[in-house]
Amino acid sequence: HVRCADCGGFLTGYEVKKKHIHYYKCNKKGCCCNYSAKYLHQKYMELLEHYMISEDKIADVSADLMEIFTAINKSKNERCNQLKSEIAEIEKKKSGVKYKYGVGEIEKDIYIETISQLTLEQSEIEEKLVLVSDKLSNLPRTMPRILLIFCKLASLWNGGDYGFRQKLQNLLFPHGVCFDKKTGNYRTMYVNIIAERIAAMSATYSDTHKKRDCDFHQQSHSVEYELELSNEYVRQYQSFVRFIEDNIIYLDR
Numbered sequence: 001h002v003r004c005a006d007c008g009g010f011l012t013g014y015e016v017k018k019k020h021i022h023y024y025k026c027n028k029k030g031c032c033c034n035y036s037a038k039y040l041h042q043k044y045m046e047l048l049e050h051y052m053i054s055e056d057k058i059a060d061v062s063a064d065l066m067e068i069f070t071a072i073n074k075s076k077n078e079r080c081n082q083l084k085s086e087i088a089e090i091e092k093k094k095s096g097v098k099y100k101y102g103v104g105e106i107e108k109d110i111y112i113e114t115i116s117q118l119t120l121e122q123s124e125i126e127e128k129l130v131l132v133s134d135k136l137s138n139l140p141r142t143m144p145r146i147l148l149i150f151c152k153l154a155s156l157w158n159g160g161d162y163g164f165r166q167k168l169q170n171l172l173f174p175h176g177v178c179f180d181k182k183t184g185n186y187r188t189m190y191v192n193i194i195a196e197r198i199a200a201m202s203a204t205y206s207d208t209h210k211k212r213d214c215d216f217h218q219q220s221h222s223v224e225y226e227l228e229l230s231n232e233y234v235r236q237y238q239s240f241v242r243f244i245e246d247n248i249i250y251l252d253r
Helices: 037-049 055-102 108-132 139-151 153-159 162-172 193-204 223-246
Strands: 002-004 011-016 021-026 034-036 177-180 185-188
Touching: 002 011, 021 037, 034 037, 037 153, 037 177, 037 185, 055 108, 055 139, 055 193, 055 223, 108 223, 139 153, 139 193, 139 223, 153 162, 162 223, 193 223
Parallel strands: 002 177
Antiparallel strands: 011 021, 021 034, 177 185
């Protein structure tokens, strides 16, 4: 999960048994990245604290996230209806081609070529339809549980066993993190888009928080980009839901 920022090698743990102290060192020969587990764990908790929110901000963050996901579901519904219309139009064209072939208006080779092309186009649209059909449900039930995780990220990680820590780390930072010995801090390579958005929202709130407009669709993007962004939001949100279901014992402590 943790790489050396200098050489890219993974940091692996070991114990100095005489002192009963655990350390992490880079596994690449010649690299001098070597720190106590206590130090790196403290730094990791500081990294997690960057993504934490206070309980008094749950309502604000929840409202803004609900606005985003409502926009996502609306966009997906509109795209879904559009693709279904395109499929219906292709089906209509295929019926027309079959009729013309049946009454002898077109030759067999033209019929086969046309039907093959229309079938290919339909398959491509059906693949797109599968992508936009995945929408979020039960948001009012799952959202509060997810946001509570962000109120105690550091303490949850610190209090968990090895398996739980690994799951939480991989959920937040799927591509792992780097430790930079020059700065003495972690660097993230990719952050779960939900965690990143929650941290960004929380940072903009003040004691006199004013409701912000949802900016999910305010910038002009291609349909493909918006679809991929929507799907990423859905995938990562669902990953949090599964994490809660699989680790309910730890989270209810």
